[in-house]
Amino acid sequence: MNQTQPLNYFFRKFPVLRWITGFLFLAIIIAFSIILSFKTKPEPKISSLTPVTGSPGDLIVIKGENFGSSKDTNYVEFEGNNGRNRLTASSILSWKNEEIKLILPPNIQDGLVYVGNKDTKSNPKFFANAAFLPQENTENSISQIPQILSSSENSKTGIGKVLKLFGKNFGHTREKSKVYFSCERVNPDKNSKKDEKKQSLEISYIFADEDNSEYIYWSDSEIHVRIPDGASSGKIYVETLKGLSPSYNIKLNSKTGTKKFISPKTYVVKVEVDIVDSSTDKNSSIIIRCPRPVISVSQPEVNIIEFSPEPVIQNFQHTVIHQTSSERSAIQKKKFSQNFAVTTYETLTSVIESQVENYTPDTINYLEYALEPDYITPCDDEKIISLAKKITGKEKNPYTKAKLIYNYMLNNFTLLSQTRSEKTSSLDILNTKTGDAYDFAVCFTSLLRASRIPALTDSGVLINPNLKSQNHWWTEFYIENVGWIPCDIAIAAGLSYQTWVKDINVKEFYFGNLEGQHRTFSRGFNDIKAGFSNNKTVYRPKTFALQSIWEEASGEKIKYSSYWADPVIIGVY
Numbered sequence: 001m002n003q004t005q006p007l008n009y010f011f012r013k014f015p016v017l018r019w020i021t022g023f024l025f026l027a028i029i030i031a032f033s034i035i036l037s038f039k040t041k042p043e044p045k046i047s048s049l050t051p052v053t054g055s056p057g058d059l060i061v062i063k064g065e066n067f068g069s070s071k072d073t074n075y076v077e078f079e080g081n082n083g084r085n086r087l088t089a090s091s092i093l094s095w096k097n098e099e100i101k102l103i104l105p106p107n108i109q110d111g112l113v114y115v116g117n118k119d120t121k122s123n124p125k126f127f128a129n130a131a132f133l134p135q136e137n138t139e140n141s142i143s144q145i146p147q148i149l150s151s152s153e154n155s156k157t158g159i160g161k162v163l164k165l166f167g168k169n170f171g172h173t174r175e176k177s178k179v180y181f182s183c184e185r186v187n188p189d190k191n192s193k194k195d196e197k198k199q200s201l202e203i204s205y206i207f208a209d210e211d212n213s214e215y216i217y218w219s220d221s222e223i224h225v226r227i228p229d230g231a232s233s234g235k236i237y238v239e240t241l242k243g244l245s246p247s248y249n250i251k252l253n254s255k256t257g258t259k260k261f262i263s264p265k266t267y268v269v270k271v272e273v274d275i276v277d278s279s280t281d282k283n284s285s286i287i288i289r290c291p292r293p294v295i296s297v298s299q300p301e302v303n304i305i306e307f308s309p310e311p312v313i314q315n316f317q318h319t320v321i322h323q324t325s326s327e328r329s330a331i332q333k334k335k336f337s338q339n340f341a342v343t344t345y346e347t348l349t350s351v352i353e354s355q356v357e358n359y360t361p362d363t364i365n366y367l368e369y370a371l372e373p374d375y376i377t378p379c380d381d382e383k384i385i386s387l388a389k390k391i392t393g394k395e396k397n398p399y400t401k402a403k404l405i406y407n408y409m410l411n412n413f414t415l416l417s418q419t420r421s422e423k424t425s426s427l428d429i430l431n432t433k434t435g436d437a438y439d440f441a442v443c444f445t446s447l448l449r450a451s452r453i454p455a456l457t458d459s460g461v462l463i464n465p466n467l468k469s470q471n472h473w474w475t476e477f478y479i480e481n482v483g484w485i486p487c488d489i490a491i492a493a494g495l496s497y498q499t500w501v502k503d504i505n506v507k508e509f510y511f512g513n514l515e516g517q518h519r520t521f522s523r524g525f526n527d528i529k530a531g532f533s534n535n536k537t538v539y540r541p542k543t544f545a546l547q548s549i550w551e552e553a554s555g556e557k558i559k560y561s562s563y564w565a566d567p568v569i570i571g572v573y
Contacts, residue, residue, distance in 0.1 A: 014315055022517065044065070046114075049063075049125040053130055054104050054128075060101070060102050064115065067100055069097050074115070076102060079112045091204075093343075100115065103218075103301050103303065112127075113127050128525050143169075146168070146242065158253035158256070158480070159480075159483045161481075165225065167245070168221055169240070171242075172219060174218040175240075177239060178208065182232050182234030183204050183261070184202075185201075185202050185264070192288065204300070205237070205371070206228055208228050213366065221384055232253045233254075236249075253481055255355050256480065258355055258438075260349075260350075261298060261347060262346050269570075270567065270570045271338055271340070272335060272336060274334070275324060275333070276334075277563075285554045287551065290322070291521045292315060292518060294522060298344060299344045299345075302341075302343075304340055307337065320383060344479055346515050346516040347513060356399040358398065359517050361479070365390065367478055375527065375548060376457060376541075377525065381427060387450075388412070405451065414434045415434075415494050419438070426439045437472055438542050441489065452498070453478070454478040455476065455477040458522065458524075459471075459520070461518075461521070461566070462497060462517050462519075463569055467569045470566075471544045473490070489510070491510050492509075524546070526548065531552060537549045550551065
C-alpha cells in the first residue's frame with residue numbers, strides 16, 4: 001500500500017476535509033498576494049499641477065493617483081538647479097490619495113516636481129518660480145543673481161537687531177525683493193505611532209516684513225535689515241526679480257532666551273457679513289473691510305481659498321475689501337463671505353531672566369507704535385501710570401516687570417464669564433476689580449506700555465477641541481534678543497475653556513506660551529484711514545478684530561443694516 005492511499009481514502013470518506021484543504025490553499029494564495037502588495041506600493045502618478053507658475057506662499061494643487069491616503073513616509077520633491085528639496089510637513093495643507101495641497105515655501109526654484117514613496121516616485125511635472133521667469137534685455141541672467149559676500153554679524157547679533165549684508169546684484173531699489181531667514185519649527189513625527197510626543201525638527205524660512213519697517217536700507221551692494229521675530233541661526237537668502245542668492249550662514253545670539261514653534265494645525269475659518277435694507281437718495285457705495293487673519297511667525301500661512309462674491313482687493317491693510325453699490329431703490333440682501341486656511345503653531349518661550357537686557361534707543365524708536373496710547377490702549381491715563389509704578393516699583397528688568405504686572409492682575413482682579421457691553425470702558429476694571437477677557441488683555445497691555453515695555457493687544461478666536469470658536473483677546477510683549485512673548489492672562493485668570501495642552505499650570509504656562517488654538521486676526525489696533533472724504537464709518541468694539549473701520553459708506557443719506565457673523569470653523573486640514 002503506497003503512502004497516497006490513506007490520504008485518498010480520507011478525502012473520499014470525509015468531504016469536509018476536502019473543503020478545509022481547499023480553503024487553506026486559497027487562504028495561502030490570498031495571504032501571499034497581500035504580502036506582495038505591501039512590499040511594493042503602487043507607483044504614484046501626477047496628472048496635473050496647478051498653477052505651473054507661482055511664488056512663495058502660493059497654494060499649489062497636485063492631482064493624480066496612488067499618492068497614499070496620508071503623508072506618512074510619502075513626499076513631494078522639487079528638483080532644480082539648487083538640488084533636490086523635499087517639502088517639510090509644515091508646507092503640506094492636505095494629503096489625499098488623488099490630491100495634494102501645499103503652500104510653496106521660499107528657496108524653491110524652477111524644476112521638476114515629483115510625488116514619491118519609499119519604493120518609487122511619480123512621473124515629473126515642471127514648475128516655474130515666477131521670480132525666475134526670463135526677463136527682457138537680460139544679457140547674462142546668471143551674472144545678475146544676487147550674492148551675499150559678507151555681513152556685520154557678531155556675538156551680539158540677535159532678534160530685532162539690524163544686520164548689514166554686503167554683496168552684489170541686490171538691485172538699486174528693493175521693490176518686491178526680500179531677505180529670508182531660517183526658522184526652526186518642530187512637527188510631530190508621523191512615522192512614530194508608539195510615542196506621540198516624538199518630534200522632528202524642520203527648517204522653514206521667514207522674511208523680514210516691510211509692514212514693520214524691518215527693511216532700513218537697500219542698495220545694489222548693501223542691505224540693512226532688521227532680524228525678524230522667530231529667526232534662528234542658519235541659512236539666509238536674498239531674493240530679487242533676478243533670482244535667489246546662494247545661501248549665507250549666520251549665527252544669532254540666543255543667550256537671553258529662545259522660542260519654539262511646534263505642532264502646527266490648519267483650519268478653514270469662515271467670515272461673513274450680510275447687508276440688507278439698503279437705500280439712498282442717490283447712488284452710493286458701501287465698502288466692507290472684512291478682517292483677514294494676520295501672518296506672523298506663529299501663524300505663517302494664511303490663504304483665502306474661497307470667497308463670494310469676488311472681492312475688490314484680497315489684502316489691503318490686513319483686510320479683504322468688498323464693495324457694493326446702493327441705488328435709489330431698495331436692494332435685496334447681499335452676503336459677503338470668505339474662507340481662510342490658517343496654519344498656527346504652538347509657541348513655547350524660554351527666557352533666562354538674569355540675561356534680559358534693557359531696551360536700546362534703536363529698539364524704542366523701532367517699536368514706538370507699541371509704546372504709545374491708541375484708540376483701545378489708554379496707557380497715558382493717570383490711573384494706569386500710577387498703578388504701573390506701584391506694581392513694578394524700582395524694578396528695571398522688563399521681563400521681571402511684565403511678570404509682576406501679570407501676577408498682580410491675577411491676584412487682584414476677577415474675570416467675568418461673559419463679555420460686557422460694547423459701550424463699557426476697559427478702565428472700569430481699575431474701579432470694580434472685575435472685567436471680561438477683553439478688559440484683562442487691554443489693561444495688561446496698557447500697564448506694560450505705561451512701564452515702557454512694548455506691548456500689543458491681539459484679537460481673534462479660540463478654537464475648542466470640538467471645533468467651536470469664540471472671540472478672544474490676549475497680549476504679547478517684546479524682549480531684546482528674544483522677540484514677541486505671548487501671554488493669555490484671561491485663560492490664566494480662569495476663563496472656562498478646554499485646552500489641548502494637558503497637565504499644565506495655566507498661570508505659569510500662559511505667561512510666555514500659547515497652544516495652537518488661537519487664530520489671530522489683528523496684532524494691536526489696526527488704524528485704517530477712510531477712503532471717502534464725505535463718508536460714514538462703522539467701528540465694532542470687542543469683537544474678533546481690532547480695527548478702526550469695518551464699514552464705510554459714501555453719500556450723505558444712505559441707510560442700510562449690516563449683520564456680522566463671528567468666525568466659524570468649517571474645515572480641518
